[in-house]
Amino acid sequence: MIRTAALAALLASTALSSAAMAQTASPAPAPAEASGGFATSDATDPYIWLEEIDGERAMAWVNAHNERSLGVLRGDPRFEGLHQQALEIVQSRDRIPSPGFNHDGTIDNFWQDAEHVRGIWRTTTLDSYRTEAPQWETILDFDALAAAEGKNWVYKGATCLPPDETRCLVSLSDGGKDAVTIREFDRTTRTFVEGGFVLEESKGGASWVDENTLLISRDFGPGTLTSSGYPMIVKVLRRGQTIDQAQTVFTGQPTDVSVSGYTLRDADGVVRATLINRGVSFYEGETHRLNPDGTTTKLELPAKSNINALVRGQMVFTTDQDWTAPSGQEFKTGDVIAYDLAAWLADPTVRAQLVIRPGPREAIEGISNTRNKLVVALYENVRGSVYVYEPNPSGEWARSRMDLPQNVSVGVGSASERDDQVFVSVTGYLNPSSLYLADAATGEADLTKSLPAKFNAEGMTVDQFEARSADGTMIPYFVVHRADMAMDGSNATLLYGYGGFQSSLLPGYSATVGKLWLERGGVYVIANTRGGGEFGPNWHQAALQENRQRAHEDYQAVAMDLIARGVTSQPKLGIMGGSQGGLFMGAMLTQRPDLINAAVIQVPLFDMLRFHRLLAGASWIAEYGNPDIPEERAWIQAYSPYQNLRAGQPYPEVFIHTSTKDDRVHPGHARKAAARLEELGYPVLFYENTDGGHAAGANLRETARRLALEYTYLTRRLMDAPAAE
Template identity: 80%
Template sequence: MFRRTRLAALLATILLGAPAIAQTTPGQTPNPPLIEGAFATSDETDPYLWLEEVEGERAMAWVNEHNTRSLGVLEGDPRYEGLHQQALALVQARDRIPAPGFTHAGLIDNIWQDAQHVRGIWRRTTLDSYRTETPAWETILDLDALAAAEGKNWVYKGSTCLAPEERLCLISLSDGGKDAVVIREFDSEARAFVQGGFELPESKGGVAWVDADTLLVARDFGPGTMTTSGYPMIVKRMSRGQTLDQAETVFTGQPSDVSVGGYTLRDADGAVQAVLINRGVSFYEGETHRLNADGTTTQLALPAKSDINALVQGQLVVTIKQDWTAPSGQAFRTGDVIAWPLQAWLADPTTQARLVIRPGARESVESVTATRNHLIVGLFENVRGAAYVYTPNPDGDWARRRLDLPENATVGLGSASEIDDKVFVNVSGYLTPQSLYLADAASGNVAPVKALPAKFDADGMTVDQFEARSADGTMIPYFVVHKADLALDGSNPTLLYGYGGFQSSLLPGYSPTVGKLWLERGGVYVVANTRGGGEFGPNWHDAALQENRQRAHEDFQAVAQDLIARNITSQPRLGIMGGSQGGLFMGAMLTQRPDLINAAVIQVPLFDMLRFHRLLAGASWIAEYGNPDIPEERAWIQAYSPYQNLRADQPYPEVFIHTSTKDDRVHPGHARKAAARLEDLGYPVLFYENTDGGHAAGANLRETARRIALEYTYLSRRLMDQPAQQ
């Protein structure tokens, strides 16, 4: 635990100019209320709507001008080239652990990228070979060769192979990294696309095998077939040889839905036990329907907030994300994992369920997977992980056993085998390189398979976990990664990372680029586990939902304040970083508490929250934020929306905003308009837009390395230069 004296705190304030830390009333933003007709509170008062024209000539001229200017500044910095070469070496390194995926034949699949395979190769080997230092890989598909042959910037977006043989696969390919993909049938034994096989044009949406000649397809079938969120509204059953127009419609949702899609629930032998359709009513609420043999559908008796996790020994495993009374009369709590005997439950929804797990107040079920006979659960306590094996007993209860894995680390469940009970498990920490273990759920044996070498010098570094008191009194945990001899004088360049939404947990993990480009150079790295995430289960997320969104912003601000109060850092040395929803987080910090920070890396952000639901996939996030078209909800959104709350005469630091033209999830207009408004108000801003890359802002490893180097060059300029820039 850090200790400091009041004298030390006073000296730090005098020497470094640390600002007085103001407090806010819980749930209230410090922004003054916006008056009617204020900037960008309507289309008529937004002068930058033209920047929402993604490929518009005027908009792209603006982008190119800003890219030239910002790249000139950052790439012209003498530190950039060294940072870029380090980032490139790290992301293209060949001594990474190849992520293994079990096939139904017991082989190991892997998608691999490096300097020679920038887009990647899909390759395969045996389990015995994989466990050696130099596995004998066979290439199934070379994405770089395919892109070159077809003149496309293909980005691999996954595949689904037909069990149990898994010879026929549906490959998803994105042009430049977009979420929208083309889907083509591929023969993994012949190593070739199937001539005359299934081929679906570019669209958002999914596809699933029913059998070798039948698919469930959710795509853009033309006008009136997509939701207002931009995802499929219709599921069709498509037979081999049919066109999309000829496919039979089996389910139609509502335009206000987020999306619909179909999938098959299979047992460990690959046999179909049910054909299911998911109707996403909102981002968190949905319905699951069974497709019957006669083409009709039956809605299953599940709560609106729930996830189907696995099928184990005939038991359907489901996570309940709301308090719920089942048709059997049983009462379950938010976060419970329960199970039914599938066929009995399908026949009679009043069949009794069995409780598998009830997490505690500081616990979270982070992941669930299944081997042939067992359920494997990644269970975290106070943001530290463990893996447990759960096994159904003949009496219906579930037995539990903990796998013998390193403690006080992040435990990530990998691929699980359906032909036996093997499962891969990843273990890592902020200073602990990833190790891969192979566990046998039947025996409990755990064996190390591969371990990464250290990618940065962590000697003399340590990790602390602290808590900050948020405005409403809630204690918010956060991790601090730093050199053990850290001087508590407020002088340490510190990067605070946050996300705070969509029940996404920020778990300890090893980042070679953070280590090499920041920690090694004397930086401090901090991760805030704010509400809105899932670190303590669904309730931790729900506490910052919709009208309570400001709580998450206050949590992040509380962590920043606590870092300064502990003299770990001070305003001139504190920077923040976050992307997507985390970009909104950064915008809220910038507009509400600029007095706390001297740098902000705002990645592919949401920013104009009065129009987010009208841009690309934005309508799908109404369940998270609320609906700006409803006056009551607009009021709470408008209070924190960063774009509208940017103002003159504020102590905003020069920020670095970046996005991607190809991002078809979070519209690049958010980032563009943020930069334009800041400039209009007279603030310096660095803006960069990658013309490829999708929501990840990097279509290949070289683009990723460039983005990382730009970020850490910017952070070096703002937080490491002496004296710190104001």
């Protein structure tokens, strides 16, 4: 099923093992009661006006806070040096161009640098790509397009029609919003098609059926969006028709998250099934087949499942719940399952095949397919390997392991459907990223590209520890540090967390963390708390809804363990996280401020009693619960940071930042958090980027500025602070 993407972890991270939780740390207080019923209703929220995104009063508040915060942080003598280093890194051409296979074997890439701030879509041959200096041809220059049209275009991807892939649907966002305008583009002429398909700005998508037909899910007017603000209707749009003339083929319910349509194609680009996805909740959905006569048939799949691949006639899917198939077969949460697609569509009671059953400390982090093989990134204790699976005539699947480095993070990239080649990325906290071109048929992999080090990692090491959470669960975390680090609590330490939406923090090389923090003596820690997907669906589901506090306790346990080990101390410990991770930061701030001296709170969720009423928030009810149901409201209110901020606490000065154009997590969360803290008498640094969307990456210069602001703040709070005596 299709899931709304949560904010990508700012660094691909992973986990560490540790000893028992610190016994000397202060006991965790119970969550604070909402201060006098503060903001428990619209009427009692004095800052609800800050939710008016472009309101005159709200923007005056934003501009005043930006002026003050930028003045403080940019006025620090270290800001400019950090800014120049960040700018050099993000604009560097010394990066691996992410490759995407086309059906003809050529390679496409989207590229940004100092001269192409918005980026270019470009192409080359595979042979040329494998050289040190590929000869690229520009397909579409987004800086030039934005200048020519007087628009603030941000590229959001393109889908091209197999098998020749000459006609493409290009998605363009105004300033980085999730909502996009979709326009038909001709790769041969490298121009937008005159009189071609054009879909005006909306959340939703479009998928090719054939060169004259699209499946579209958009905002079609009043009553056509779900309560989450996503499309509720799928239509078939034929060339020459207006949107109003398109045929409605599926209508969901207002309480759904979203509906969308797509085609399941074989390696030759032939449509084998046209499908409708109905996202009933963030994690539960239905898959319907669109029949030739325009009717639909619901298919027998688990409510919590994802279709991953179609390889040699086998439809491969994963289940995130225990499931009894129509055949009577029993499957477990996390299983990878396959059906012979044609046989299954004809008879849903045919037997399925179990492809993979991960162990308790394993998780599947990626599934792709080449022409003949299934390629899987399988992690054990947050360390990755790539396996190749192939259906046998007997119906079972054979498995082999690719010849790749061990004890690293691996990512399955673009796969060819002309043959069995696939790109695989390999990285680690201290290992610059490298890219292998692997042959899934033989298991051999050749190093194609590797990056030089972007920071000096000499003398640094990575440890994996575990911390014991409040309920006894052992929580893995990684510590990246100098090998000769003194264990006396004197180390400026940044603890990163996310902990939601089954999003795993896997080991990865971050030049900016390395250059702006590690190289300057800082310690970097990544917590693999429940709520993530590091050990599969069960690890995530253990912290859903009424159990959300478990994830907060996991994160707090890691902080206490770091202090108990002598890695750091309260004056030297800071935390960072964004989106769901911003909620993590708010929970730490309100529940255990005694553990920290800094918090970078990025595009956060903060007012959890109103999250479901703001932008895409209703789509996350399956993660958090529904504040309109009294029982669920009670558990949400117990940890909602906005309601639990109170006077007289040892809150450090925090740095909160958001984006005006974020149309996923409402900027009102961050604004109201800052306003409430100031009302209670706490110092706050607040910055709102007026561009950039949820990922805050509309252009590279803004990305560099944000990084410099963050690390200037962390330097002031942690590196300048004396260690606890």
